Amino acid sequence: MRGLMAAVIGMGILIVAGVTVLVVVMVQRMSVPPPPIASAVVADPAAEHPLDETAGTRIAGMSLAGDHLALQLAGGGPDRVVVVDTRTGRIILRTGLAR
Numbered sequence: 001m002r003g004l005m006a007a008v009i010g011m012g013i014l015i016v017a018g019v020t021v022l023v024v025v026m027v028q029r030m031s032v033p034p035p036p037i038a039s040a041v042v043a044d045p046a047a048e049h050p051l052d053e054t055a056g057t058r059i060a061g062m063s064l065a066g067d068h069l070a071l072q073l074a075g076g077g078p079d080r081v082v083v084v085d086t087r088t089g090r091i092i093l094r095t096g097l098a099r
Helices: 002-031
Strands: 059-063 068-076 080-085 091-096
Touching: none
Parallel strands: none
Antiparallel strands: 059 068, 068 080, 080 091
């Protein structure tokens, strides 16, 4: 009986300690400002970087990963993906999508 009482008290102390640690960590994380989001701005924002695509091409989707912008292009031929370096505006990859 004495062992059971000690186990219950010990587990109660562990629960209180665990909840205290969770509250302290949540307060610390909420008080620290989030790190700045990396900017995806081309080195010279006034410069134009044409994709040299055919007439009727439209951007069907885009995705940003680090310094690379993937553009899914539709129309004006088969669907394709163009990957652009956002720092330089240079096209890194051009690939067609199979249907």
